[in-house]
Amino acid sequence: MIAGGSSSHVQAGVLDVAYWQAGPEGGPVAVLLHGFPYDPHACAAAAERLAAKGVRCLVPFLRGYGPTRFLSPETPRSGEQAALGADLLALLDALGIEQAVLAGYDWGGRAACVVSALWPERVIGLVSGGSGYNLHDVARSGRPAPAEAECRLWYQYYFHTERGRAGLTENRDGIARLLWRQWSPHWDFDEATFARTAASFDNPDFVEVVIHSYRVRYGVVPGDPAYAAIEARLAAQPQIAVPTVVLEGEVGGVFPPHSDDGDARHFSGPYRYRRLPRIGHNVPQEAPDAFAEAVLSLL
DSSP states (O other), X not given: OOTTOEEEEEEETTEEEEEEEESOTTSOEEEEXXXXXXXXXXXXXXXXXXXXXXOEEEEEOOTTSTTOEESOTTSOOOOOHHHHHHHHHHHHHHTTOSOEEEEEEHHHXXXXXXXXXXXXXXXXXXXXXXXXXXXXXXXXXXXXXXXXXXXXXXXXXXXXXXXXXXXXXXXXXHHHHHHHHHHOTTOOOXXXXXXXXXXXXXXXXXXXXXXXXXXXXTTSXXXXXXXXXXXHHHTTOOOBXXXXXXEEETTOSSSOOOXXXXXXXXXXXXXXXXXXXXXXXXXXXXXXXXXXXXXXXXX
């Protein structure tokens, strides 16, 4: 929970979205978005800093996490990028938010990039942690990467198999704890910190959403037809024109550290890139001051 904040629910699109909020009701809005395998606790410290500066912060549980639930058992449990972006847009609509700063990393950064690319009129600015241009190029996903990069993606290929589905079902905490350690080698989290987040993996849709996410991005399984039009737009790898700050952890473990800012070509608006020494994949929880400062710089 965010200190001084509250929790709430709202029906938005195909979901009943659980979210935390903090800060003045009339303040400028920032939506802070977690990734896999994390939850809103990753953004709590940054949200507290922002709320103290007069920013209204909203921190939702993504589909498949924590108390967020699908409204219908018939809705496909998709984890594709278009679904995450549509969920975020629906949340803005449901809460009557015309514009916001969108700040996230991993899955949450992907949702923020989707909305920033396709609905820029709804976005004051974008903070993208880790991968700056966090949109999948599914058509090119079959091209092999260098060996070191492929090794780091072991969990994605594991989830392509039924053994991986069974492993995630039976050992979701163990997999998540291992990924935290691999991806953030200098982050000395304790078991209480992990346990607070791991409770969100008990969501009944967690496994199906995660498995679909890591299969659909490689074209292993089809996406939800409801999002086909959005995916078609994303397939063109659209430019992002909104003001953007990219924060990359210098020791992020998902991909080998970049020697330079390779994503700048995808951004056509005001753009800043910052590397964070000794910070790994979980940027907002490992570097809440830098994350909050990036949001404030866009307001």
